[in-house]
Amino acid sequence: MNLPKRYLLCLLALGACLMACHSPQPEETAPNILIILADDLGYGDLSCLNPDSKIPTPNMDRLASEGMLFTDMHSPSAVCTPTRYGLLTGRYCWRTRLKSGVLVGHDPALIAPGRxxxxxxxxxxxxxxxxxxxxxxxxxxVKKDPERPLTYGPAWQLDSVNVDYSQGVTDGPNSHGFDYSYIIPSSLDIQPYAYLxxxxxxxxPMKFTEGVYPDKAGRGVFWRYGDVASDFVFEEVLDQLTAKAVSYLEGRADKPEQPFMLYFPLTAPHTPWLPTKEVRGASGAGRYGDFVVQVDRCVGRVLDALDRLxxxxxxxxxxxxxxxADWRPSDIEAYGHLANYHFRGRKADIWEAGHRVPFLLRWPGKVMPGSSSPALACxxxxxxxxxxxxxxxxxxxAGEDSYSLLPALDGKQQPDAVRPDLIHHSLAxxxxxxxNEWKLIPSRGSGGFSQPKNYEPKEGEAPGxxxxxxxxxxxxDNLYLQAPRRVAQLEQLLRHYQQTASSRPEPEQHALPPDSEQH
Structure with missing residues (x-):
């Protein structure tokens, strides 16, 4: 039977539509990821978070203007090592062997194999x-002599080490999910000082440094004595690591078929404060402020590399x-700069200044430029x-204490968009x-650097x-004695999380935010 030509054309068009509807749609390209983790950078150092900052931070401000800033983001600890563990694993570090303090450069790996x-x-x-x-x-x-201890003496004041540096290490970043690593072992004031x-x-070969101490070199200029590589120059470390990060980006630009994730933990503005000549005097917050300016310029170099590539x-x-930031009351008095904004305390403390941190997120096409989120997050x-x-x-x-940030990226001002609660932890x-808006500290004192570190309440005084x-x-304004029911509820919740393996319920799946133009 011969069909009229117009019917054949209609059938062909219908078939084409059906094929188009049922053909697989191309998947959205996975984004590259760059995580820049500054070291001891205060919330109030950034001009985008503190209009009265004495430190110009144009590159970090640019990042905020092109993305989203979180105003209630927290590090899982008020000090270095436990925060890095939490960021990489999604798990509170106090669930590990490290219940307080930080590691030193010769300590064994903290992340368990296979985690x-x-x-x-x-x-x-x-x-x-x-x-x-x-x-x-x-x-x-690796030990030089397998029969002897690796180190001798107190962890922070070693008498000697039994390390065969020529053998490298048997556990490090490459053992825990990184294809490439270029690191220093710990802080820039803790031995050994070398690139790996x-x-x-x-x-x-390794040499020895007698160390530099602030009683002679000045506030913030400090590193401990210990082993140091022959080519290691303290003043050049921040720029050297930034150059290596830019080089990595250049290498990945030639391989667009594979997305990359670069974790870029800076060494600054942690001590030693060693601003280069180009930035000295560039801030109104002394040597520390100038070092933050250098950090900002390093951020700018990486952002510029992304643009260029x-x-x-x-x-x-x-x-x-x-x-x-480790910004003391005497520093505030000297410069009038609030490195930790209006929060109480400083680095290491259980008070807000110890763990409320800047957090800027730029995701073109997904996050509205110049937006902010009040969501409680970690x-x-x-x-x-x-x-x-x-x-x-x-x-x-895995990720026992991790919640997704995706629900907060839609720009809606929801404080509970990410998580219902959060545990903080101090140096001690x-x-x-x-x-919500309530914070319970079951004991008194800062638990960190600020005085009083610990306080034994007198009879009739609040114990927390x-x-x-x-x-x-x-x-x-301590409301502990005025709100006993709320104290009891929060204490019960804290004990529950301490006694269980996870603070996260069965995770929900969230859709990616729509294109930011639709917001």
Whole structure:
């Protein structure tokens, strides 16, 4: 039977429509990820968060104007090592062997073999991953003499070491989800001082530094005595790591078929404060402020590299800090600069200045430029966020304290968009719990550097601290005795999380935010 020509044309058009409707749609390109973790950078150092900052930070301000800033983001600890553990694993560090303090440069690896990290999670999603910068999570060194201890003397004042540096390390970033690593072992004031590339020590043979101390060199100019590589120059470390990060980006630009994740933990503005000549006098906050200016310029070099290499449009950039600034009352008096904004205390403390940190997120096409979020969140939340981005549920025993940030990226002003509560932890191991606007510290004192570190209450005084942060961001009005029911509820919740393996319920899957133009 011969059909009229017009019917044949209609059938062909209908078939074409059906094929188009049922043909697979191309998947959205996975974004590259760049995480810049500053070291001891204060919330109030950034002009975009503190209009009265005495430090110009145009590159970090640019990042905020092109993305979203979080105003209630927290590090999982008020000091270095535990925060880095939490960021990489999505798990509170106090669940490990490290219940207080930080590691030193010869301590063994803290991350357990086989534990999922953001590196290994993204490797499973096809990413090339790199860690360039300060590690500070322990390394497994090789002994010269297997029959003797690795080190002799107190951890912070070693008498000698039994380390064969020529053998490198047997556990480090490459063991925990990073295809490439170029690191220093810990802080720039803790030995050993050397670069390690893919677990091999560079600049051998090792020498010895007598150290530099602030009683002679001045406030903030400090590193301890110990082993140092022959080619290691303290004043050049920040720029050297930045150059290596830019070089890595250049290499990945030639391989656009594979997304990358670069974890770039800076060594600054942690001590020693060593601003280069180009930035001296560039701030109104002394040597520390000038060093923050140098940090900002390093951030700018990396952002400029993304632009030059045409990577910016498909790269999610995060900038944050591992804890608050170590900015003393005497520093505030000297310069009038509030490195930790209006928050109480400083680095290491259980009070807000110890753990409320800057957090800037730029994701072109997904996050509205110049937006902000009041959502309560934590650096442990990166793990669940990256899993959510790739439509993946975290397996049991991974990311136990991680919630996805995706629900907060729509620009709606919802304080509870990410998580219902959060646990804080100080240098000395003091706990606090935050739920909505309420913060409970079951004991007295800072638990860190600020005085009083500990306080034994007198008869009739409150044994703990309770603050309503919505009304009292400076934590000045202790409501512990006025709200016994709220204290009891928060204490019960804290004990529950301490006694269980996870603070996160079964994770929900969240859709990626729509294109930012639709907001």
């Amino acid at each position: 999922l990290t953001i590196g290994s999670l993204l490797q499973q999603q096809g990413y090339h991953t790199a860690c360039i910068g300060k590690w500070h999570l322990g390394l497994n060194w 590339e893919n677990h091999q020590v560079l600049g051998l 045409q990577l910016s449009s498909n790269t999610l950039v995060i900038l944050t800090s591992d804890n608050g 650096l442990t939340d990166l793990m669940a966020t990256f899993a959510d981005m790739h439509n993946r549920r975290l397996p049991e025993g 191991g003091k706990f606090a719990i935050r739920k 601290q309770l603050y309503n942060l919505a009304q009292d961001i400076g934590e000045n």
